[in-house]
Amino acid sequence: DIQMTQSPSSLSASVGDRVTITCRASQSINNYLNWYQQTPGKAPNLLIYAASSLQSGVPSRFSGSGSGTDFTLTISSLQPEDFATYYCQQSYSTLYTFGQGTKLEIK
């Protein structure tokens, strides 16, 4: 199975900050990397697909980059509603796997 490793596991930041979350795959997954945001008690919400494509309706402060094994999610200027948990997910293998999550908290 392809293992997905996110870093950091948690992050404290302030409104207006620029933050970056990293996701590393245990083998090359080309661009088959997706990012989701989840708030407590809710289902995950797709932010970025195919490593860098912004899902319709998602604010442009979210961006993704990377290919192969190393990927990043960047939030350019944190808003109050962005404090949540973020997950990467690979869809290169049919045995889909998620990263362990990054919890973004208010400093």
Added chain:
Amino acid sequence: EVQLVESGGGLVQPGGSLRLSCAASGFTFSPYWMHWVRQAPGKGLVWVSRINSDGRSTSYADSVKGRFTISRDNAKNTLYLQMNSLRVEDTAVYYCARVDSGWDYFDYWGQGTLVTVSS
């Protein structure tokens, strides 16, 4: 509006069985591959199973292989997950999710149904 609504969760004893359903509406169900993803309390997302559009091809995570069975009824626009030989570690919120046919990302999710395995 695309909607996925799970049902069938509840409390079950270890070794017991449960069948989850996911009713789809607002889109043409039959062409889409569908998945189940679960999340244990306070933990991360874990992929469980997927089924192709006609139901003839399925895959499972190693942790549920041989115990869980995914199926679908395209005439009823419904996805199922039959869970047998349940274990305490199967306790989780179970989400159904639709997959986009190109890059295989989960574009729509249900609200989830809680399965609790406890004596």
